[in-house]
Amino acid sequence: MGTQSLFSRIRKQLASVANGRRSIQDWYVDRRFGSIDxxxxxxxxxxxxxxxxxxxxxxxxxxxxxxxxxxxxxxxxxxxxxxxxxxxxxxxxxxxxxxxxxxxxxxxxxxxxxxxxxxxxxxxxxxxxxxxxxxxxxxxxxxxxxxxxxxxxxxxxxxxxxxxxxx
The missing domain is CATH 3.40.1350.10 (Trna Endonuclease; Chain: A, domain 1)
Incomplete structure (x- = not known):
């Protein structure tokens, strides 16, 4: 049970990092080339x-x-x-x-x-x-x-x- 919750937490953290990277990339593209309203x-x-x-x-x-x-x-x-x-x-x-x-x-x-x-x-x-x-x-x-x-x-x-x- 302990290892399963550890893997679950790691999966959640990796997902949040991936989502964060995507939003940083979107921010960069908006900043460099212009945003869309x-x-x-x-x-x-x-x-x-x-x-x-x-x-x-x-x-x-x-x-x-x-x-x-x-x-x-x-x-x-x-x-x-x-x-x-x-x-x-x-x-x-x-x-x-x-x-x-x-x-x-x-x-x-x-x-x-x-x-x-x-x-x-x-x-x-x-x-x-x-x-x-x-x-x-x-x-x-x-x-x-x-x-x-x-x-x-x-x-x-x-x-x-x-x-x-x-x-």
């Missing part, structure tokens, strides 16, 4: 997950939800070497229906993002910097605490519309 609306949580994914890839997030009269850009990131501006559209899908979230970035949406990006570059006097347009697709079913799949599509589309520019 579980109470935020789905779209906002998707943007937070996308920003975390881009930071893991070495990009620096310089603006979130940047908008003006031309449109809105979910995330604007900067790659330092070689220097590149990355305009990111985030699409989060909460249903289990078939279909890719990136399919929702149609030509009209691409044109609005292009116009907003051009206005942003003009406003910040950054017109000489090369840029690209990415889409981050996120599958996050309603009942799940974390997304089930994240896909970063680099150079998802070219600048389109009347106000398109060369990058």
């Amino acid at each position: 579980p109470t935020a609306p789905l779209g906002r949580r998707g943007e937070q997950v996308a920003a975390r994914e881009l930071r893991r890839k070495g990009l620096q997030i310089i603006a979130e939800s940047e908008s003006d009269r031309a449109g809105e850009i979910d995330l604007i990131a900067l790659r330092k070497k070689p220097r590149l501006m990355v305009f990111v559209e985030v699409k989060t899908l909460s249903t289990t229906r078939p279909g890719h979230p990136a399919d929702r970035v149609d030509e009209n949406k691409q044109a609005r993002i292009t116009r907003a990006a051009l206005r942003y570059l003009k406003r910040k006097r950054l017109l000489g910097i090369p840029c690209r347009f990415d889409v981050v697709a996120i599958w996050w079913p309603r009942e799940e605490p974390q997304p089930t799949r994240i896909e970063h599509i680099e150079s998802a589309f070219d600048a389109t519309g009347v106000d398109s520019f060369f990058a």
Whole structure:
């Protein structure tokens, strides 16, 4: 009976250490790459997950939800070497229906993002910097605490519309 209770206590201590290590790892990831607010609306949580994914890839997030009269850009990131501006559209899908979230970035949406990006570059006097347009697709079913799949599509589309520019 004595050895069984000793093994039971050791098992409990090891479990608490393992749980502690996991929470330390979660804390580190949140601290280094950004945390996710579980109470935020789905779209906002998707943007937070996308920003975390881009930071893991070495990009620096310089603006979130940047908008003006031309449109809105979910995330604007900067790659330092070689220097590149990355305009990111985030699409989060909460249903289990078939279909890719990136399919929702149609030509009209691409044109609005292009116009907003051009206005942003003009406003910040950054017109000489090369840029690209990415889409981050996120599958996050309603009942799940974390997304089930994240896909970063680099150079998802070219600048389109009347106000398109060369990058």
